[in-house]
Amino acid sequence: MKRNSFPAQLLLILAFLLACSKPAPEVIPDADINAWFDAQYEQLLQMSPLQLTTQGRKDHYGEIDDMSENADDKKLAWMEASVAEMKKTFDYGKLSPEAKVSYELWEYLHEMEKGDVKFRRMNYVFNQMGGIHTQLPNMLINFHKVDSAADMTALISRYNGVGRAINQLLERAKLQTDAGVRPPKFAYEYVIQQSRALISGKPFEDTQINSALWTDALSKIEVLEKDGKITAAQAGEFRNQAETALIDGFKPAYEELIAWLETELPNLEEKPTGISRHENGAALYAHKLKSSTTTSLSADEIHQIGLDEVERIQKEMLAIKEKVGFDGDLPAFFKFVNSDPQFFFPNTDEGRQAYLDQSTAFLDSIKSKLPDYFGILPKADLVVKRVEAFREQPGAPQHYNQGTPDGSRPGTYYVHLSDMNAMPKTTMEGVAYHEGNPGHHMQISIAQELTTVPKFRTQMGFNAYVEGWALYSEALAKEMGGYKNPYYDFGRLVNEIWRAIRLVTDTGLHSKGWTEADAIAYFSENSSIAPGAIQAEVRRYMVIPGQATGYKIGMLKIQELRKMAETELGDKFDIKAFHDTVLGSGALPLEILEKEVKRWVEAEKARS
Template identity: 80%
Template sequence: MNRNILPISILFALTLLQGCSKPEPKVIPDSEINAWFDSEYEELIQMSPLQLTTQGRKDRYGEIDDMSEEAEDRKLAWMEESVKEMESKFDYTLLSPQSKVSYDLWKYQYEMEKGDLQFRRMNYVFNQMGGVHTMIPTMLINFHKVDEASDMEALVSRIKESGRALNQLLERAKLQTESGIRPPKFAYEYVIQQSEALIQGQPFTAGKNNAPLWTDALGKIDKLEKDGKITAEQAEEFRTNTKNALLESFKPAYEALIDWLKTELPNLEEKPTGLSRHEMGNAFYAHKLKSSTTTNLTAEEIHQIGLSEVKRIQQEMLAIKDQVGFKGDLKEFFKFVNSDPQFFFPNTDEGRQAYLDESTAFLDEIKQKLPQYFGILPKADLVVKRVEAFREQDGAPQHYNQGTPDGSRPGTYYVHLSDMKAMPKSTMEGVAYHEGSPGHHMQISIAQELESVPKFRTQMGFNAYVEGWALYSEALAKEMGQYKNPYYDFGRLVNEIWRAIRLVTDTGLHAKGWTEADAIKYFSENSSIAPGAIQAEVRRYMVIPGQATGYKIGMLKIQELRKHAETELGDKFDLKAFHDVVLGGGALPLDILEKVVKEWIAEVKGS
């Protein structure tokens, strides 16, 4: 007998064992988990009528969000259950790389909201930068489209609802005050001005001028009548109903808010420091930094990065000063660029229109070059507009409002033009690229138009990623051949040092006991930004702590990842492909972005 041959019975048993062994687990298809995410996201977004409107949808069109703490509790409890379901339903090890990112993001947003809970009453309910007192009217005017009679009925309903929402927030502000948390005095002074502007003019007060919401409603009603969507009688009924809603719901809520704010003014500090003056202020600021930068950098680390970047950028500024032949030091050059008439449009309607026209021209020019640097391009249009009068502030920063995913509403680059002396020509070009393309408009529009990821990822907006990309775009525009005027290239550096100074001043205010005057002094000594803009900026940092740190931290990370990819890939590096990887998954926390880029590098290396 050949001892090397196993008996047939043993071979048969081995065969049976092999046949009964468990098959290799199958990778969960993206389509399966994406369908689950889409279903969950639909439940989540249905909790916010205003977010539905932002996306161009008309679900719950006559409603405004529940602004109460109880509503926040219900949302957080829902998110907790959703994460638990996800963890039990999907084995993370069986997901594709793209689905792992989605899984991580769904859990990440829950963890951040959960972290917010202990600091619920520390975010200032009303401030001059973006409180609901101006957000709701802005949305009703710009986002609530009226195409049919039912849309106008919904608008009237929302005007009524705005009173309820504002009253809920007023109650929350009172709870915040009872907790010992009060904003600086200037914040409420601005909010009073903004709120009073909303209830000035017809139908609230006598005179020829109309209040903003009344003007908007009349225009929408007139268009419905002109288009034959409603009769003259229906139009008159809508005017009556709108007026009643404004007078009976909207006005009383704003009057109550204004009255309360005025009673609070004597209790507010004229010259406050930042969050460190509040109980739990240091812990809250650390949380805000983590939220804004999506990193674990400490306030001190961010402060030092800012100081280092300020020094580096000033060296580049000196080079441009020498290039244009200016005789004098950098501070004298700052003064020249900040005051010489050639760098400003007239403080007239013609000058304001010129600012809008030139910004549009810069964006039209760079749009032609985008295909050379990006494979993925946005479909949505972009318009440049002046901020509405009721919320316009001298020297306040320009900003972007996203369009709808279906393109029915374009993205809008908004500019504050009430004081043209605070809007120098030199910085205009870089800001246009930041807010427009290849900055916010391009990044946000591409995200909204993505079809390969679940819907929730098309609407995410991590601060460090979004603002970091926009600041990266300002520098990228130079690579693309823009900034032909050296003074405008200097303006690009003004914009960049502005963001570096933010790292220093934001952390100075909230972690080092700086006053508003301390921050303004550092800002003034290290930049050519107009005094009015500097004050507006510093006051912004004081009421929305940490947010301003995301820009430079995000930009530095994207530049770091690009340099790493260039080094690792050598001749295989493709800038268009790199940009598509960064933009092709929507906004991401910086650590997840780094993981995605490094996986792409490994994939290219292996190809």
């Protein structure tokens, strides 16, 4: 028996030794493919002067992007060639796990760009939600920094460039109209109002009130002169040049835009349904949902998820209603929270400042607790500001503008404060966490500061990941000691049910034939959100279909992955390591994020 077993054992040993002696599979160094991605991304960046400015760079500083369809075609052709080169140059099987993520993301971006170009004449060119007509002036005021005479010359050049860009976009809007695609009437009414505000005041009109752009130009010129970087004579010349560019280059394009929009108003629907009313609307909406959620969930599936989440969150709301001793049903509690003066700041400048101060205090408090929940922390600062008058809308949602990767411009949490009756105290705390820390500011700043991945991954903004993380952060803040006031915890649930309602209303509008009135009714019946804010929200969904679905879908996925990791790792689960895994690779499509978290879980198991 022993004589027979020894040769078998020997053979096994020999087989093992032979296997070990085989050369390890060749692995492409991350540095090689990362360098390739960085070179490719630099080419892509050079196509967009505005994106360069967003990142704090001054390449092409006096230029505005080409907004034509031809520019879209060139970009898509470039991306197609880039992906082909990547596949020819790098063997996917020989890449590290991290490099494979980059490879998959580059392919993913190309696929999304193909869909965007395919449906480009169905996307409303001009709408009230961050349309390019307000984004461009906002960029010039808040992103175009003037540190030298050359920077001021570039800004003046851009005043003329905005005019050209608006004219290109107007041509695209006309092509869209020719294709039979028109937005709801309210969209153009808002755009007209916003555009008029931009060219009101000096130097556009003979008045004592300065326009926002003129105030900004004068301020930047004054600082240059004060700092001794230009002479008084140069300052006067810059003022003359800026005035001429605004009057002759900027203003005419906006006047032409307003005139065309006004001729279109009679052709627009007062009470439209969603994009399903357009030819190929269902296909466009499917693309929008895939782009916004980075999943393959259908409109029906998302609608049902929304209904289920609304029901679950309302049960938690009832528990808080009982906790504070309110005598009445949930709709009565909604009405109470939505109307009682104790839950609102005065509709005055003092009240507006109080909102900003209290939001800042919440963010300062949570910042001190971040090291207990995160290993990676953002370096960039965060400021809280009121939205500029020319783009402020009563009841419109707060938002975040990222800082620069080098930290020279801080991240900014913007708040609409023109109507304080639409800005309840109860939701203020949760929104601050969503837009600031541990939400958008933290996630985006950490992504921009990453050094171990290709640069393009530090600038990604997948909707479901970015907004899902921010909504997850609202709930996480409770674990971190936030929401000591039960009414503010109720406000957290108001924010969450708001996002659940979005799943129902967005899909209702764009796949089930709902009208604006239908969506407002459902929203009103299931939340305590102010009527003005509800209308602004529903109108948002109508002009940017699908985008609002990413929040809840992303939050649910992150919560699902955390629960999975906690179950798999038990007492070995480390909340800081989990959060670092989710944030440490930059924004990802949810399906890729899931693979990354599962890879981390397996590594943790092996390590322990």
